[in-house]
Amino acid sequence: MIKRRLTLALPALMLLASCALMQPDTRAPASDLPTSTVDSAWISPQWWAQFGDEQLNQLIAQARASNQNLAQAVARVAQARAALNINQSAQWPxxxxxxxxxxxxxxxxxxxxxxxxxxxxxxxxxxxxxDVWGRLANLTEAARRDWLAAQYNQEAVRLSLDAEVAQTWFNLLSLDAQLSIASDTVQSRQQSLALQQKRFTGGLISELDVRQAEAELNTAQSTLPDIFTQRAATETALAILLGQTPAQISTIDSSRPTTLANIKPPLPIPAGLPADLLERRPDIQQAEAQLIAARARIEAARAAYFxxxxxxxxxxxxxxxxxxxxxxxxxxxxxxxxxxLPLFNGGLTAAQVNQARAVEQEALAAYRGSVQQAFGDVRNALVADQQGTLKTTAQAEKVKALTRQLHLANLRYDNGYSDYLDVLDTERSLFDARLSLVQARVAELNNRVALYKAVGGGWQAPAGLAAQH
The missing domain is CATH 2.20.200.10 (Outer membrane efflux proteins (OEP))
Incomplete structure (x- = not known):
């Protein structure tokens, strides 16, 4: 009877010892986080809808359905799930x-x-x-964490895709606006040249004024090819993000149902770092899952000693x-x-354990780096968002002032108080200021998108995924 009890007790003791000895540490590394934080409840899950552009909503939906980078991320999740099933099957008879x-x-x-x-x-x-020593269990745990990491990577790719589509769309509308300004300026310069030629024919002005007007027309016309080229490249980039076919890419329609002026930045957001930033950023969650997977593989490698x-x-x-x-x-x-029982294998087991530990150190550095990058991204995005709004306001005032200045310059020239060069200088300054205002406005929109992306967008880990993590 005593022998039988010992026979039954020995495996149980071995199992308990293995559970205590071979379980990986699943805690995230401690981080020195800032104490000044704000609630992130202001972030809408569909943050792009706050711009009030239905076309943008449709573009993001299309990109989520057809983008090839996102499709690759989805396939990687399926691969990781299959790898988990393979490891789980090894634990069964x-x-x-x-x-x-x-x-x-x-x-x-x-x-x-x-x-x-x-x-x-x-x-x-x-x-x-x-599996007395937990080798198979730890390999399964590592595969499960890889699967979680693949899911977090999918969410990170989706978040980046949403932001890139929004920014590319805003850039495209900006180029439309710049093209409209340049075209209007060319038309205005053509009218000015025609007027100056009439005045020259009537003996009211010298040939110098005509040549100055002609040079300004050529300058305005020279801006059009660059804008057309940039717009075509941006249209192509957007088509690729949307997952369009080569035939669709080669026949892109440049007409758009909205303009940059119709899109307004959402209401100002609270300054500060979200208190739950570590949970909001899928790339941080991915790095944490990869770290725990590496720790599990250390324990699996150590099991080879037994x-x-x-x-x-x-x-x-x-x-x-x-x-x-x-x-x-x-x-x-x-x-x-x-x-x-392994007795001698030329240091193979020790080398495998050391390799697993080195991989864990790499994953630990990657996790810490992702945390640092996240808070750096948020800080930079907050500053850019705040300063971008100020720049747009100042640039709008500059356009307003130059518009008034051009009116006065024309009055002075028409009444003979100044030469035509003053008018040309003011027109040139106003043209540049209007283009700069468009660029400031699109930068303001893109800065807001970058801020949404930096704080993890509206992403929250699904209940099932969070529970598994």
Whole structure:
């Protein structure tokens, strides 16, 4: 009875010891976080809708459905899930059915009963590695964390895609506005040149004024090709983000249902760092999952220092004559236990453990780097968002002042108080200021998008995913 109790107690003690010895640390590393934070409840899950542009809403929906980078991320999730299933299957007994038939000649030199022998067998076979030290369990845990990391990567790719589509769309509307300003300026310069030519013909002005007007027209016309080229490149970039086919990309329609002037930045957002930034950024969650996976692989590698225990069994039919194979007398069975203890392998196990630890150190540095990058992104985005609004306001006032200045310059020139050069200088300044105002407005929109992206957008880990993590 005592021997039986010891026999039952020994595996239990080994299992408890393995649980205490081989479980990876699943805690995230401590970080020195700022104390001045704000609630992130202001972030809408569909933050792009706050710009009030239905076309942008449709573009993001199309990109989410057809973008190829996102499709790759989705496929990586499926790969990681399959890898998890593979590792989980290794923890279960492996069952199979086998059949074989053979004939063998045994020579007199090898046996006292030489002759030709037949052999037939049909049997079910089973094998099972008893995971006493947690090798298989830790490999499964590592695969599960890889699967979580792949899901977080998918969310990070989706977040970047949303932001890139929004910024590319705003850039495209900005180029439309710049093209409109440049075209209007060219038309205005053509009218000015025609007027100056009439005045020159009438002897009211010198040829110098005509040539100055002609040069300004050429300058305005020279801006058009660059804007057209930039707009075409931006249209192509947007089409690729949307996952359009090559045929669609080659026949892009440049007409758009909205303009930059119709899009306004959402209301100002509270200054400060979101208190739950570490949970909001999927890239940080991905780095944490990869770190825990690396820790689990350390424990799996350490398990190689301990004995590997496995059980095998067979039950079936075996006979020297095929006609007797399915009789009761042909039944056969066997079972066995196997214990393998590594004694010397040239330092292989130690090297594998050291390799796993080095991978864990790399993952730890990557996690800390992602946290640092996240808070740096938020700080930069907050400053850019605040300063961008001030710049747009100042640039709008500059355009307003130059518009008034041009009116006064024309009055002075028409009444003979100044030469035409003052008018041209003011027109040139106003043209540049109007283009700069458009650029400031699109920068303000893009800065807001960058801020939404920096704080993780409206992303929140789904309940099931958060529970698994």
């Amino acid at each position: 492996q069952l199979g059915v086998g059949a074989d038939a053979g004939r063998q000649r045994v020579p007199p030199t090898a046996s006292t009963t030489p002759g030709v022998y037949d052999s037939y067998q049909l049997a079910a076979q089973a094998s099972w590695e008893i 004995p590997q225990i496995s059980l095998t069994g067979l039950f079936g039919l075996q006979s020297a004559a095929f006609g007797d194979l399915f009789t009761g007398a042909a039944r056969t069975w066997s079972y066995a236990g196997n214990l393998t």
